[in-house]
Amino acid sequence: MAHRTPAPLRALGTLLRALIGLTLLVALVGGVPYLLLQVGHQPTELSGGFDLLLQQDDGTLFLVVITCIGWTGWAAFTFSALVEILAVLRRRSAPRIKGLGGLQSLASFLIGGIVLLAPTAASAATVSPAVAATAGQTVGEAGASTVLSGKTTAETEETTWPKHTVSSATELPWDLAEEYLGDGKRWKDIAALNPDIPQLAAGDHYLPKGAVVKLPADARPVAPAASSAPAASESPAADKAAEQPASKDAQGGKQRDQAGDDTSASEADEPESVTVREGDSLWSIADEHGEPGDWPAIFEANRGEATPDGGKFTNPNLILPGQQLDVPQPSDQPETPAASDKDAGDQETPDKAPDTDADKTPAPENTPDKDADKGPEGEQSTPPASTPPPSRTAEPSPAVSTTAPTPGAQDTGRDQAPAAQRSDDGETALAPAALWMGAGALAAALVGTLATRRILQQRRRRPGRRIPMPQGRAAATEQGLRAAQHPTGFDLLGTALRSLALNLAAAGRELPVIEAVVLHEAKVELHLSEDTAPMKPFTATAGRQDLWICPASSPDLADEEALKDADAPYPALVSVGWDAAGHLVLVDLEQVGILHLAGDADFARHVLQAIAVELASTPLPGHIEVTALAETAPGLDSAAPERVVRIDDLADATAELVSHTADQRRALAAVGASSLRAARLTDDAGGAWTPHVLLAADLPDDQAVTALFDTLAEQPRAAGAVITTSAHQAPAEAWTLECKDPDETIVLPGSNLPIKLQGLSDEHFADAIELLSLAASDADVPAPEWTRIDPDEPIEEEEEEEPEQDEAQFSNGAQDADAPDGAADADPGEDGLPAEYAELELDALADEDTATSGAEPVDLVKPDAQDEDEAEGVRTAGPSLADVLADDDQDAEPEADLKPATDGTKAEAPAPAASPADVALALAAPCAAPAPPAVHVTIPAPAPAPAVETEPTDVPPPVAEQAPSETPTPLPEPEIEGAAPAVLLLGPISIEGATGRIDSSRLSAGIELIAYLALNPGVDHHAIDDALWPGRLVKKQMRNAVISRTRSWLGKDTDGNAHLPRVQETGDSRYRLGSAVTCDWTRFQRFSLTGMARHDEDGDLALRRALALVRGRPFIGIDPQRYAWAEPMIQEMVSSVVDVAYELSTRRREAGDIAGALWAARRGLLAAEESEMLHRQIFLAHHAAGDIDALREAAAQLARINEQLLGGVDMEAETAELLRNLLPRPTTRAR
Known part of the structure; x- marks a missing residue:
């Protein structure tokens, strides 16, 4: 020293x-x-002005x-x-x-x-306070405590002090004291420990970057920041002593009993080795392998190991890219005593903690107030490096008792039991969205393909059945895909390239040779092989004729009508990776010809699999043929049979590719074109220039392969390419990409762009294949359990005090899918830290009130008074409509009016495009507090129906046989006695009746949270994190701020109860909406159950009430990167709406009510305009009415819809046969 x-x-x-x-x-x-x-x-x-400058001075x-x-x-x-x-x-x-x-x-x-x-x-003038260095006692194998001697050597003292490494040139002693000691005035204590740093003695000087500053023993630890910059370094024993002095006391005898049971330790598992990547931290690595709070165990396991820069690993805040770290398994992690959620909630007040025994390590007497070291939720939070946290730490007392970290304590800590960790189910755990972030284009392509395929599945689904949806790991992977997809510029790229082709053809020029394409969100870059004069809509950059740029705002982009006549000029574009800025990079396989993926065999296979999946699901227009050789990309041919075929023999694959190229060269000669780039701009190009890509993992070293390569290299070049990972020596003209590691930057041949290759692991490739195969299946599956009801079995009515039970019943098991295993049976105190959540939510709410006081609020409440009458009914066999309405009225959700909304106050997603159901009437938003008005629902009245004994009401009498008319008859609604928020999901998402205010910039997260809780009542915070922020490390402050803002926005009921109760008020520590909040989907399910079970007037009216709730396709207009959890529910809603519309349309048509039949079918088409099952109902209704002109128009409307699906699909055979039977056949006059 x-x-x-x-x-x-x-x-x-x-x-x-x-x-x-x-x-x-x-x-x-x-x-x-x-x-x-x-x-x-x-x-x-x-004196003299400017004249002085002209005179001698x-x-x-x-x-x-x-x-x-x-x-x-x-x-x-x-x-x-x-x-x-x-x-x-x-x-x-x-x-x-x-x-x-x-x-x-x-x-x-x-x-x-x-x-x-x-x-x-x-x-x-003051005697320095004595500091007693007390060794922390650790229970070893024999359970004996170890007391260290008060005498320590200088070397030991140097290694046991907490340290901080200065990471920036703007750190001050005051900042360090505030960050680590809680009081900036204690900077002199730090200065006294570091006399060799003069800037500390000055007090107001910036500290030299890289200096290692010793801190007092009572310095509180700071978790490593999410970067590799050094910040703070402490010995793990000090971490444990400072992090959880209260948790040890709170656990009391429980800890001692556990220590006694752990006297014999089992053999530790082999630690897992990971390689540090840029941007990693010990916190993030620990989070990937368990719990982020276990980062001290990783530091302990690697302390003193060599680092890539030649030094030793002694600072947990400084890890270097390429550094190898051993991640201990749960059996060999040092114990970090962590209180359970329930215990943590009990530790909010010191008097609740049990008294510690004499053999326990005493907590520091001058330990700052617990709330000072804890975040708003009662846990220690990590203050940002640039903003020291506020402190309420008391001044140090003259005598300080603290725990000095020692090597002995660190060594014995290895034998302690591991800290409690959150268990994950390996089969159903969500694949982190981060795994797909680098493949955002691939994710978008897969999601787009799944969407179009499921539309086709809905078209051919039978009534009462459902389309198959993924389960387990595949479902989790799809959620990760939906969370990772982001705007990639494919739409702009397709429009820009086809516009370019139109302009080049008009100018008599051929297409330029593209070496690479870089997609930005608002522009497209073309990297050409040589300098070429630009053509609209592209422009050349300054001083470069080989780099063309087309912004999204270019006025030279062709309109949609003009693009109908333009084929894709570069159909073989495929993404291979992304540049340093994260922009997607594509190459033209036709130009490449032979793409050789060399280097690491496993990663090369992953790159090949990523390219294969994108070729099978590319969002770019144009057709492409893919051949998979032998076992290359297994399952791709069954997942995408329209594009991919599999050939087991190389000779057959080679012969097919050779024949393909030969045919194209003959076609080039026939049209007199010198190259494909010129031929693709001719009017009679047709489908003669379809690219053919061979995927070959392994190629033998024989003459057949040489002949294959020679065929592709022959001039003029044909639209063929080979992608291989074989060790076979590639020809000189081939593009070779060295596949070393996902984080390795390589130089792309031709354009010399530095890129990182994108790959698809075997696990995620298998998931992608399963998703594509399932979405292509022609089979349907039985409907979920909630739709099955015995008409003779009475339905239990809802109880007003427990409406959430019905919400859970009708949520179709979504809660079970999202909540962790055993969540339904978990003890209320085991999850969510209800007490600390309450504290944080109160703080967040207070902050929100302050923050929103000056923000521009969004007032989403505007009453619109209307009148209504009360409808009543009598019970018949089973539940009547009146029973369901009585239950439904308890939810206090107003019905929707079929008049267009004019007040413009709804907080909803953008409205959908025009539906083919031209006469469908838009629903207005239900009215909201404070003055709940009456609302009318306008639907067609039933045709002749048997009289039902009821009390006198204002319901109009049944209408006699009528012609098909679109004039609806009003149906009176029950009067609403109290308004409450209503969650509307059967169309654009809308939250009606919220009485609070919220900043418009924070509205989307609140709406998604409400929608999720409406469909998944009774979930814990883990399920909310996975749903709203999949694949991300969610801080409690962020989550609870969203919940608090949403609670404030929803407001309270007439009894003063929040519509989004605090978690500790729910009884089971789970999140759910209040009993007064209603959801149109839950009401739809109740009406549907009654209507399907009863084949009488009440049943028909219940089905009408259900369809009256439909305003469009469920969840239409949502942000594609949000609501990743909602796809299964969207498909269930679509299927249910179509089934109800089909059933009601059939009933009304058979009863002679043509208008009611048409209304029901068109109502269902709002949710699924592609459903031919409903179009057939419209055909039958028009035929029953004898309106042949309307039947022909309806058939033409279906043809227009089919033309827009996947570039054009055929009408189903059943539909075509029906039209042949319904439409009058032309008669031939006999001669």
């Missing part, structure tokens, strides 16, 4: 420095102007200029001194002013010496 100067001498030196500084400061601030006034020459001595002008310079220097220094003084008074660092650095440093030195005078004099 370095020699320490005696305290009296240090005080004397500081005193002299302060006196000298004060003298110089007074001299510079007050003496300089006095001197200038006495001996200087002021500008007032000059006698020295006066020179002296005046020197005096002015003196005044300027004095003003600059005085200003710098004032800035420094103000900074000291505010206890903040002074801002650096450009051009005044030297003067600021001088002023800082002088003022700093004066500031140090007071604390130094006090330190010299």
